[in-house]
Amino acid sequence: MRIGLGYDLHRLVTGRKLMIGGVEIPFERGLLGHSDADVLAHAVADALLGGIGLPDIGQLFPDTDPLWKDASGETILRRVTQLTREAGWAVSNLDAVLIAEQPKLVPHKPAIRARLAELLGVGPEHVNLKAKTAEGIGVIGAGEAIAAHVVVLLKRTD
Numbered sequence: 001m002r003i004g005l006g007y008d009l010h011r012l013v014t015g016r017k018l019m020i021g022g023v024e025i026p027f028e029r030g031l032l033g034h035s036d037a038d039v040l041a042h043a044v045a046d047a048l049l050g051g052i053g054l055p056d057i058g059q060l061f062p063d064t065d066p067l068w069k070d071a072s073g074e075t076i077l078r079r080v081t082q083l084t085r086e087a088g089w090a091v092s093n094l095d096a097v098l099i100a101e102q103p104k105l106v107p108h109k110p111a112i113r114a115r116l117a118e119l120l121g122v123g124p125e126h127v128n129l130k131a132k133t134a135e136g137i138g139v140i141g142a143g144e145a146i147a148a149h150v151v152v153l154l155k156r157t158d
């Protein structure tokens with residue numbers, strides 16, 4: 001077995017869609033960054049890459065490369081899932097923590113969990129998701145950013 005850890009943070013700004021784990025969340029602001037700035041998809045992709053011993057998404061999918069310039073979090077995660085499979089690893093389980101002061105993410109947890117499981121090609125019972133606030137502290141607590149922490153356990157497929 002192998003373990004991988006991923007982390008990401010993006011700033012919340014007006015005039016952007018809010019994408020989390022491949023799900024569009026209704027909110028008056030969205031995350032700023034590379035393509036859709038899907039903070040959870042990015043953290044999951046980095047966790048998988050860490051587990052299989054590859055560089056992070058910033059190195060593998062640079063936004064300076066025309067091929068990846070506008071790649072959504074979902075596209076990157078699908079590619080990383082494929083790389084994981086090709087390397088002979090499968091997701092045993094994945095656990096994620098989302099930290100956001102707003103919007104409240106708890107009502108969206110089932111949809112995000114189902115979408116992530118679909119993108120990873122596993123059943124939803126292999127994916128767990130927690131949503132927390134930052135208790136009003138720091139940039140996340142001020143509602144200026146959303147962060148995601150992800151840990152994934154991988155098992156050999158051969």
Ligand code: MG
Pocket residue numbers: 008009010033037038039042
């Ligand atoms: Mg990111």
